[in-house]
Amino acid sequence: MVVAIYGKAVETEYLPSLGELFNQLVEHNVEVWVYRPFMEYLLETFSAKLPDFEVFNTGSDINGKANILISIGGDGTFLDSVSFVRSSGLPIMGINFGRLGFLANIAIPDMHNAIDLLIAGRFKVEHRSMLEVVSTLEQFNTFPFGLNDFTMQKASSGFLKVNAYVNGEYLCAYWADGLIVSTPTGSTAYSLSVGGPIVSPNLSALILSAIAPHNLTVRPLVISDDNILLLEAVGRDGSVMLSLDSRSITCKSPVTVTVKKAPFFANVVSMEGSNFYHTLRGKLLWGMDKRN
Structure with a gap:
């Protein structure tokens, strides 16, 4: 499997989790490509040595090569990644290193399980209109x-x-x-x-x-x-x-x-066991009693 990683900057407190993500991908023998500006940012901020990943500059660099693009950040970064892959149809998976996260709906505590499901092929691709x-x-x-x-x-x-x-x-x-x-x-x-x-x-x-x-x-x-x-x-x-x-x-x-x-769709990765209604309950706290 070939995974492309797109991001901008993340809070310092999340850097260890990002390192764990990289290590998990390497352990599963996943070929990883990282967006060059994001890689340069990581090289400046990471205290540990990063794996020797390939880098890419544009969406065309990974078209036909990557199987999945992982967006690292919040919903804003996810939207940027959509404009980055354009009409290529490359599926996008969002890991929420930001805030609310309707699009980047995989929380950091669920990240490792999501990667395992991804590698096992236990996910679906939703076609979202644009x-x-x-x-x-x-x-x-x-x-x-x-x-x-x-x-x-x-x-x-x-x-x-x-x-x-x-x-x-x-x-x-x-x-x-x-x-x-x-x-x-x-x-x-x-x-x-x-x-x-x-x-x-x-x-x-x-x-x-x-x-x-x-x-x-x-x-x-x-x-x-x-x-x-x-x-x-x-x-x-x-x-x-x-x-x-x-x-x-x-x-x-x-x-x-x-x-x-638009004449094409954005392809959004949804993990096994997760769906739109699950996201609504979790993000909007529907049905949860917060009075006490």
């Missing part, structure tokens, strides 16, 4: 795809007006601090924090959630992901902030973009 943003904005055109969400927000004080169209039919004007279009995977991210619904990731849906709407009757809307959205945003101060997963830009308004389902 968004494609079509615009004239150069900053997004290098990789105009996102796993979680696309957001239009006010860039400063004031509010934003977003005219929304579904398949060319006028939906409404959102007067709000912003508008989020999320995938089912992204329904547990920013959309959830503004009152959006939690949507099972195997559903074919897009979720529209307004951020602090000025009309209190505005509610989140779930539509089929075979619809195409046209969004026209005008910022009161003449600017709009746009974000696609962890990438964001501020540009002059008005801004017009098209949002639709």
Whole structure:
């Protein structure tokens, strides 16, 4: 098995656990490739000698070579790894060296068991739908795809007006601090924090959630992901902030973009015995009595 490891930086307290991960992979005779900037960071911070791993610079370096990419960090790092592997279909497994971890849902105490299951082939690959943003904005055109969400927000004080169209039919004007279009995977991210619904990731849906709407009757809307959205945003101060997963830009308004389902999926590794509902219970503490 060939495993690629992608990461940025981890808290110092987690470095011993990262060393244990490396040792476990070596003991199982796994061929390991490490993202070069991450490897350089580890060489500067690790007190122990690291194994002599191969390094890679781009996703194309590991296409056709690696069987799995392991993302080391939190959900932000996981999202970066999605844009790193692009449309190659390389499955991504997230080990949570960060905080909440809906995407990077393997906790450090479960890491060794997860690696054993991975090597034994006792895992499944979930196909997660993604968004494609079509615009004239150069900053997004290098990789105009996102796993979680696309957001239009006010860039400063004031509010934003977003005219929304579904398949060319006028939906409404959102007067709000912003508008989020999320995938089912992204329904547990920013959309959830503004009152959006939690949507099972195997559903074919897009979720529209307004951020602090000025009309209190505005509610989140779930539509089929075979619809195409046209969004026209005008910022009161003449600017709009746009974000696609962890990438964001501020540009002059008005801004017009098209949002639709991407032509490919992100492949996410799920270990045996784990599923979306298990993650919900664990991360949101559903059914747990914390009063005492």
